[in-house]
Amino acid sequence: MYEIKTLNKIAACGTDIFDKAKYSVSDNAENPTAIMVRSAKMHDMEMPSELLAIARAGAGVNNIPVDKCAEQGIVVFNTPGANANAVKEIALCGLLMASRKIPEAMQWAQSLKGSGAEVGKLVEKGKSNFAGCEIMGKTLGLIGLGAIGGKLANIAISLGMNVIGYDPFLSVGAALSLKPQVKVTANINDIYACADYISLHLPYNAETKDTINKETIALCKDGVKLLNFARGELVNSADIIEAVGSGKVSRYVVDFPCDEILGVENIVAIPHLGASTEESEDNCAVMAANELIDYIERGAIRNSVNFPNAELAKTGDALVCVLHKNTPAIISQVTAAVSDKGANIENLVNKSKKDWAYTMLDVNGEVDVEAINAVEGVVKVRVL
Known part of the structure; x- marks a missing residue:
């Protein structure tokens, strides 16, 4: 009997895939064959002696000691693309919030409570404080054209934007999925130079940390709008606060709040809602379960972050x-x-x-x- 330990609540449509005649799934397995995890921190966890694999029901694996697992012969899986549609949709929302001061306007509208019949007049008088711009005809620069970036690129084309993307690891499949109007550049500086909006869709690691910093911001157009639905550490907090304060960056929409950026004008902080949809959680759970079954029963590796397919x-x-x-x-x-x-x-x-x-x-x-x-x-x- 194989034991599967869950460190977070995993959607039942995923855990139900395991054959009950072969597997037991619980959150208290003492010596599991595999672990399913979402956001639980595992860096200080002692890995069980019989552990073969860890499946992260999501894309990022920052909460898992990937290198340590490799040394112990533990295969770490993630679920690339399973939450891509959910993140694409919230990135689209972020694109609109970067253009129109929707969060601030809604908060201001709530402050009119109790004004009675005067609400309508106050709305007409105050709405000019929240005027914005349209995205049609503007240029969106995408750093990363994978499962999420590619989807956002295509939908931006449909909305009348010009799109330019940069991805040094662009796969043939990802390239073929792009609409022909999407321009792909081999020079990331082309993104900084021409984009009215820049959206980040790259993994976080030692090489990509602080991709957006004082130097790269200086290469951007004045008033550029920045979206970050990938990882907070891709953007240097001190540098983005300074850039927003000076107006060099007119708007920063980020799905990874930290204490420094909260409350800063023209920074819209969303509480990590990118993949928080029922469909996304189901897709990730199903993919993670199938990855574990394939590896445990057939030795097949797909979507591992520390060993090859x-x-x-x-x-x-x-x-x-x-x-x-x-x-x-x-x-x-x-x-x-x-x-x-x-x-x-x-x-x-x-x-x-x-x-x-x-x-x-x-x-x-x-x-x-x-x-x-x-x-x-x-x-x-x-x-x-």
């Missing part, structure tokens, strides 16, 4: 799945450890991802697991 059909006596460091000579040592016992390798798949690799061997004959484990750089061996 790979799968191989089992046709022989055993499917040997080896997680290891991406260093020279490991594959030859692993295959030698298999063949030295007299087993025959019918098929083999090896994939790598930065410092880590995954080798799958379809084998006929007896497998010496201890010999494979003894190979330097191997962190986990499973035989299915």
